[in-house]
Amino acid sequence: MTCPIDPLFQLDLRLAVDGDRVTDEALSACSQDLGAAMCRLMGLPRGAGFLELDPDAWALTECKRVAEQLASHASCLLVLGIGGSALGAVALRDALPGRIAAGRRLEVLDSVDPDSVRRCMAGLDPQDTALAVVSKSGATAESLALLRVFIPWLREVHGDAWKQRVVAITDADSGSLRTFASQEALAALPIPGGVGGRFSVLTAVGLLPAAFLGLDCDELLRGAAEQRQQALHEAYEDNLAWRVAALHHLWRDQLTNTVWLSYCDRLQALGMWFRQLVAESLGKVGEQGRRRGWTALVARGAADQHSQLQLWRDGPRRELFTVLSAGDDAEAAALTLGAIDKLPGAWLGDQSLSALQEASRRGMMATLVDTGAPVLGLHVENLTEASVGALIVFWETVVALVGLLEGIDPFSQPAVEDAKRFTAGMLGREDCRDDAQRALALLALDRK
Helix, strand or coil: EEEEEEEEEECCHHHHHHHCCHHHHHHHHHHHHHHHHHHHHHCCCCCCCHHHCCCCCHHHHHHHHHHHHHHHCEEEEEECCCHHHCCCCCCCCCCCHHHCCCCCCEEEEECCCCCHHHHHHHCCCCHEEEEEEEEEECCCHHHHHHHHHHHHHHHHHHHHHHHHEEEEEEECCCCHHHHHHCCCCEEEEEEEECCCCCHCCCCHHHHHHHHHCCCCCCHHHHHHHHHHHHHHHHHHHCHHHHHHHHHHHHCCCCCCEEEEECCHHHHHHHHHHHHHHHHHHCCECCCCCCCCCCCEEEEEEEHHCCCCHHHHHHHCEEEEEEEEEEEHHHHHHHHHHHCCCCCHHHCCCCCCCHHHHHHHHHHHHHHHHHHCCCCEEEECCCHHHHHHHHHHHHHHHHHHHHHHCCCCCCCCHHHHHHHHHHHHHHHHHHHHHHHHHHHHHCCCCCCC
16 A cells, blocks of 8 residues: 655555555554554653644744854854754755755764764864754753863854854753853753654754754744644544554564665665664563563665675564655756766666666565565655655654554653763762762672
């Protein structure tokens, strides 16, 4: 079955339905559970705010205003953040390179590796760089550490005028980053309380960098709103998010890995965002203490046909595949192979690179289907702000529904919080001293 959301994207489910284990009848039988899960999702006091973002809200206007202010001082924006505070901005930038305003540049630093930080700094001009520091809690050690490196770097060149080049994106009311922004009279944009970090791409976390690059944020939110309406109101048969959630739910006892296999390099960074979304949302202890979750793998066609396909075909059967493709713009589609007789590969003729990429995609899918692996096909004919916005809300909805079907909280991240407190404690934070002692005790255990 091919389900279209014209003209944003198409999803082909035919090759993911198994005649014995995952049938059309089993998928339909999930519809009642999915309806109940959707009602629970909308009734949750926190987490599901990604389905309630208002495209006409003050937040978008403020993002545009701050972006213009920063762009009046610099042509490069450096985002300091980690995880959900960084991956969304990279995904938007890489998905839409042809739509970025001339001369605008976005860099994202999500590492405190000293060598990476040094190289990042060496590649930037403080005269032409603005900063966006992103942390919902306002207490993320890595983000605050990077801020403490780059503020002096800016201040050395601009003096007190560094403040005009910095924006804080954080909780609306609390946290040390919010306090710092207020004390220094910095521009500050809120992350809504009901939206978790990995679900925050369509808040200021992603919209500010997108607006700085000159992307059409109104269209981004329009596509998101269309997909949101479909997820909330369409019947099961036409509801893409429900059907893909049902597929993951029904395959959960046979498979453990969900693979994002993209035959469009522009969608590769969105795959890295998808990986975090799946891992942090679904890797939980569920009912009766059972460990649940999917391991999200991100692969790139056709390169990974030459590195991963052998394992996928003949190794343990663990994967559900989503194979992604996108239409090419006119210039890319016009790239053809040179028809010179003496060049090797004469059998390729003068076909286009697009034709080769498409043949590789279909060949990969055929190889996977031949082994009995479930394969979803997802095609975006026009990769625009609207289609990217729709894809973001689509996968957010799928992942949230899968979690609720499994009886887990898809919006918590207890393991991440534990690691944050262990880290802060070992760096001397007063209220995390007990956590530091526990961490050191764990590391001292004799596991022989």
